[in-house]
Amino acid sequence: MISVTLKNLKKYFGEVRAVDNLNLQIGEGEFMALLGPSGCGKTTTLLTIAGFYKPTAGEVYFNDRMVNDIPPRSRNIGMVFQSYALYPHMNVLDNIAFPLKLKKQPKKVWRKKAVEVAKLLQIDDLLDRMPAQLSGGQQQRVALARALIKQPQLLLLDEPLSNLDAKLRIVMRAELKRLQKDLGITTIFVTHDQMEAMTMADRIAVLKSGKLQQVGTPDELYDEPANVFVASFIGTPPMNFIRGSLLKSGSSYVFECEHFRILLDEVVVQKIRRFPVTNNVILGIRPEDVEMGRGEIKGEIYVVEPMGRDTLVTVKFGDVYIKVLTSSTVKYSIGENVSLSFKSDKVQLFDGETEESLYVKGRDER
Amino acid sequence: MKNPNITDRKYLALSVFISPAVVLVILFYFVPVILTLLIAFTDMDRSLQWNFIGFDNFAKLFGLKGKDPFIGKIIKNTLIYIAGALPLTIGGGLLLSILSMKIDRNAGVFFRAIFFIPRAVPPVVWGFLWVWAFEGTRYGLFNAIRTALGLPVVHWFIKYPMLIVIMANGFLGISLAMLVFSSAIASIPRDLTRAAEIDGATDWQITRYVIIPMLKWPILTMTAWHLMSFVNSYVYIMLITNGGPYYATEVWSLYAYHAAFNRYRYGYGASLITVLVLVNIALLFIVLKAFGVRKMLSRGKIEV
Ligand SMILES: Nc1ncnc2c1ncn2[C@@H]1O[C@H](COP(=O)(O)OP(=O)(O)OP(=O)(O)O)[C@@H](O)[C@H]1O
Ligand SMILES: [Mg+2]
Numbered sequence: 001m002i003s004v005t006l007k008n009l010k011k012y013f014g015e016v017r018a019v020d021n022l023n024l025q026i027g028e029g030e031f032m033a034l035l036g037p038s039g040c041g042k043t044t045t046l047l048t049i050a051g052f053y054k055p056t057a058g059e060v061y062f063n064d065r066m067v068n069d070i071p072p073r074s075r076n077i078g079m080v081f082q083s084y085a086l087y088p089h090m091n092v093l094d095n096i097a098f099p100l101k102l103k104k105q106p107k108k109v110w111r112k113k114a115v116e117v118a119k120l121l122q123i124d125d126l127l128d129r130m131p132a133q134l135s136g137g138q139q140q141r142v143a144l145a146r147a148l149i150k151q152p153q154l155l156l157l158d159e160p161l162s163n164l165d166a167k168l169r170i171v172m173r174a175e176l177k178r179l180q181k182d183l184g185i186t187t188i189f190v191t192h193d194q195m196e197a198m199t200m201a202d203r204i205a206v207l208k209s210g211k212l213q214q215v216g217t218p219d220e221l222y223d224e225p226a227n228v229f230v231a232s233f234i235g236t237p238p239m240n241f242i243r244g245s246l247l248k249s250g251s252s253y254v255f256e257c258e259h260f261r262i263l264l265d266e267v268v269v270q271k272i273r274r275f276p277v278t279n280n281v282i283l284g285i286r287p288e289d290v291e292m293g294r295g296e297i298k299g300e301i302y303v304v305e306p307m308g309r310d311t312l313v314t315v316k317f318g319d320v321y322i323k324v325l326t327s328s329t330v331k332y333s334i335g336e337n338v339s340l341s342f343k344s345d346k347v348q349l350f351d352g353e354t355e356e357s358l359y360v361k362g363r364d365e366r
Numbered sequence: 367m368k369n370p371n372i373t374d375r376k377y378l379a380l381s382v383f384i385s386p387a388v389v390l391v392i393l394f395y396f397v398p399v400i401l402t403l404l405i406a407f408t409d410m411d412r413s414l415q416w417n418f419i420g421f422d423n424f425a426k427l428f429g430l431k432g433k434d435p436f437i438g439k440i441i442k443n444t445l446i447y448i449a450g451a452l453p454l455t456i457g458g459g460l461l462l463s464i465l466s467m468k469i470d471r472n473a474g475v476f477f478r479a480i481f482f483i484p485r486a487v488p489p490v491v492w493g494f495l496w497v498w499a500f501e502g503t504r505y506g507l508f509n510a511i512r513t514a515l516g517l518p519v520v521h522w523f524i525k526y527p528m529l530i531v532i533m534a535n536g537f538l539g540i541s542l543a544m545l546v547f548s549s550a551i552a553s554i555p556r557d558l559t560r561a562a563e564i565d566g567a568t569d570w571q572i573t574r575y576v577i578i579p580m581l582k583w584p585i586l587t588m589t590a591w592h593l594m595s596f597v598n599s600y601v602y603i604m605l606i607t608n609g610g611p612y613y614a615t616e617v618w619s620l621y622a623y624h625a626a627f628n629r630y631r632y633g634y635g636a637s638l639i640t641v642l643v644l645v646n647i648a649l650l651f652i653v654l655k656a657f658g659v660r661k662m663l664s665r666g667k668i669e670v
Contacts, residue, residue, distance in 0.1 A: 052560055072563045079564045085557035089579040099565040146565065
């Protein structure tokens with residue numbers, strides 16, 4: 001297994017900066033997710049790591065070796081494409097065995113290995129079928145088998161689950177994660193689905209417009225988002241954001257907006273690493289960290305969305321809307337007046353201008 | 367319930383609109399075919415007399431009654447011509463389209479445009495170009511070059527007439543084949559060739575195991591198309607060698623033309639054409655059978 005290092009990696013297409021100065025380390029055997037909205041440069045990053053694109057600037061390292069000039073076929077990579085890219089004129093067996101047949105391995109050898117991999121992925125009963133005769137999930141397994149048969153030192157997966165229906169996706173999520181852990185292959189997994197990244201990856205790199213926003217474990221991204229973008233991208237239902245000012249009153253701090261003011265807990269104040277240039281800030285709080293029923297914030301229920309175990313309640317204060325995740329045991333109705341409070345240690349604070357978290361050091365200091 | 371009046375009116379309108387086309391087809395297609403068929407059973411000549419002689423023309427053609435001394439050579443020429451021009455067209459088209467897709471995009475377009483020129487110029491110009499290039503005196507292009515280099519002139523048309531004719535027609539075929547193959551290659555999903563590359567395939571292996579198999583339908587279509595075209599067309603041969611020297615490049619369709627319009631043996635020419643039509647029908651049948659008619663006419667010539 002190898003580690004992968006991206007150093008100041010840039011890939012421009014004319015004016016478009018698909019990858020903009022990316023620095024990232026993927027450890028041996030690690031499962032890294034590249035997460036970001038459509039067009040943020042995930043596929044471009046993957047294709048650059050695979051060697052299909054020459055970086056505009058910067059380097060790709062496999063272990064300590066710079067691989068910029070090594071062609072894709074010599075990089076010993078397994079890759080699953082978003083379209084699966086199965087060879088339509090070959091049956092499943094020939095598709096899976098293709099990498100070995102290219103190496104002119106004897107039929108006995110490649111056949112045996114292909115059957116082994118097919119068994120591992122539970123597609124050994126499909127070997128005679130043509131790709132067109134397979135379901136999306138089966139095609140995905142064939143593509144995975146073809147990527148695994150040559151025992152690659154690095155596995156690249158480009159949104160492998162996005163073509164599957166919702167149910168199968170959840171099944172494959174778990175299977176893929178287990179398989180990766182069993183085989184221990186360093187894996188880079190591209191997705192725009194934060195849930196997929198959160199559930200599967202050891203670490204997640206969040207990208208936006210070609211720029212790295214934050215790298216960390218799923219818990220780190222969830223609990224300590226580096227900026228408003230990461231905070232809003234990760235977690236469902238998404239975090240609530242309220243613009244306001246941060247005021248000092250004596251030795252404590254107060255967050256004040258048009259409709260309410262709250263005294264910030266000592267825990268929160270402790271976390272602040274730097275103060276915004278102006279006192280303009282954004283307060284972030286996740287729907288599950290808002291408590292209904294008591295507290296000094298008073299509003300009116302705008303809409304109630306039952307979701308089974310939980311109910312999502314939207315509370316309105318003037319022109320501010322806050323989503324609250326509550327247990328379904330308590331019933332609420334539209335128009336009802338409620339008061340609520342924020343779990344004090346869960347409050348996030350962001351600079352109102354830069355949208356960077358106040359809990360982490362600024363970009364330059366980091 | 368259908369209103370019979372409306373249906374009637376619909377049919378009336380339909381027949382009014384369609385009848386000119388039907389008349390044209392009958393006038394310019396069926397009538398000539400039937401006329402040709404009829405003439406084939408006469409010994410019609412310059413005097414245009416309808417004198418029916420039964421199967422005599424065909425008997426002569428097949429050497430059963432009387433004998434056409436050239437027919438053996440004509441058949442041989444036709445086969446050599448097709449055996450040369452068809453692989454040149456398909457192989458050349460394939461090679462050039464693959465090469466032109468490999469190089470830089472704009473260069474590729476330019477490259478393909480150059481090879482499309484023969485299609486864009488009138489047949490007479492294309493024919494003349496070959497005549498001029500291979501002219502046997504020192505005024506021909508290649509002989510001018512040889513003269514400049516101090517080499518003796520070569521009588522190209524005497525030495526290699528069939529080769530020249532095959533190349534002139536083959537290059538023409540290449541332009542169309544290349545266009546069709548290039549667009550087929552362009553529509554092969556990028557991920558597929560990338561997958562092959564990641565799997566360890568060299569450029570040649572990608573071409574051999576991924577690109578060419580995916581061109582199966584375009585290759586079959588172009589093969590059928592050009593097979594029929596080479597069987598039937600004689601214009602370029604007529605312009606370049608006119609079948610000569612001494613029947614060296616006289617193929618069946620040209621021979622039929624010459625019989626009818628040079629020697630005014632309309633009856634015999636018509637019988638030659640009739641055989642050609644039958645060969646065409648047989649070829650068409652074989653081709654459709656081989657392709658599976660429905661498959662060829664349906665969409666998805668490139669399997670994805
Ligand atoms: N070959 C190319 N030529 C020009 N621009 C490109 C090319 N490939 C990608 N881009 C541009 O680079 C940016 C990043 O594209 P990329 O395909 O990497 O996005 P992505 O994150 O994979 O998006 P998606 O989730 O939609 O697949 C986009 O703005 C895209 O338009
Ligand atoms: Mg993509």
